[in-house]
Structure formats: C-alpha cells, structure tokens
C-alpha cells in the first residue's frame with residue numbers, strides 16, 4: 601500500500617469544525633470536488649486560510665488507510681472580501697451548496713469550476729448579486745445535466761406551457777395550472793437561461809417583482825431533482841415567500 605502527497609488548488613465550498621478542533625473542508629477544484637481534513641486546524645494558521653469561498657492551494661496527504669486526505673499546507677491564492685457583506689453572503693452560500701450538491705468527488709469538471717468561480721466573482725462584485733445568483737444557479741444546474749422542461753406541460757405534455765408548476769418547478773399548461781401564467785420576460789428567462797450566455801443574461805435582468813416566483817420554481821426543481829439545499833432559508837428577500 602502506498603501513500604501519496606498531492607498539490608491541489610480550488611475554492612472552499614464547505615467548512616466544518618469538529619469538536620476535536622479539526623477543520624474539514626470541501627474544495628471545488630478544476631479536477632473535481634475534494635474533501636480533506638486539517639487536523640487540529642482551528643488552533644493554527646490554517647484556520648484563517650481555509651475559510652469559506654477562499655481560493656487556496658493545498659498540499660494534501662492521502663494515507664494508505666485514511667479515507668480522508670489530510671491537509672499538510674495551505675496557501676491563500678485568492679479571496680473575495682466583499683462576499684462577507686450580508687446581501688452577498690447568502691447568495692454565495694447558496695451557490696456553494698449548489699456546487700456541493702451537484703458535483704461529485706473525483707468527477708473531473710474544469711468547466712464547472714470555471715463557472716462556479718465566475719459566479720462567485722459576480723456575486724462579489726456586481727451591483728445586483730441576486731440576479732447573478734439566479735442566472736448562475738440555472739447555469740450550474742444545466743451544466744450538471746438538470747434542465748427544467750419548458751417545451752411541454754409537466755403534467756399533460758401539452759405544447760407551450762406558460763404557467764408555474766408549484767410542485768416540480770417546471771411549467772404547466774393553462775388547463776393543468778392553478779396559478780396565473782408567468783409574465784413574458786420570466787417565461788423567456790426560464791426557456792432560454794440554460795443555453796444563453798451568462799453575459800447576455802446579465803445584460804437583461806428581470807425586474808425584482810418577477811424574481812420571487814423564479815426562486816420558488818428553482819427551489820422546487822432542485823428539491824425534486826437533487827434534494828434539499830439548506831441555504832434557501834437564508835435567502836433575502838425571498839425567504840418568507842419560499843418557506844410559505
């Protein structure tokens with residue numbers, strides 16, 4: 601049996617401290633997701649480096665028996681301090697949970713890494729972090745192969761559905777729906793966001809009043825297709841609408 605040391609670089613998408621003072625981190629890297637433990641990390645210099653959303657370079661050691669790689673060294677390669685602002689933090693956190701839920705360990709995905717890194721930068725710097733998060737959430741989902749069906753009613757398969765699907769987050773036809781139809785710009789978003797470029801979507805943000813319904817649809821779709829994502833409750837200003 602052989603042990604080995606490797607160098608990996610990625611963004612911390614999950615961080616947990618154990619009662620023993622170990623820090624368990626999950627990184628999204630261009631080579632996929634990586635989980636590792638910094639033993640006794642809370643009492644040393646690694647504590648401030650292995651923070652959520654930090655881009656870090658790590659030397660990890662994979663022992664012959666240990667399932668979890670252990671962090672030998674870590675250097676900070678990049679940070680986005682504005683993500684600490686409350687109006688940005690919740691969206692960054694949601695995207696990180698998304699990435700964690702969507703991508704598996706060892707699954708090579710340079711594209712996913714680039715998309716996620718771009719999403720975090722957007723949430724950190726753009727004047728409208730909510731819009732960045734909404735667009736990038738749908739893009740991350742699409743990249744992982746989850747695309748809401750918009751060509752046919754989710755219940756009866758009729759063409760050109762235009763109404764919300766409150767159970768599955770897809771679309772329903774007028775005959776199957778209990779809720780009024782989406783406004784045209786929201787429909788255009790749902791039908792095209794997955795294939796449209798991020799830049800094109802950024803250039804035409806939807807008005808704030810149309811967004812809660814899209815967040816709700818996203819929440820339903822993700823819950824049905826992938827499982828629950830804890831950060832929904834932290835989302836401002838749609839949290840009350842989502843928990844209803």
Ligand code: ZN
Pocket residue numbers: 753754755756757758772773774775776777
């Ligand atoms: Zn129908």
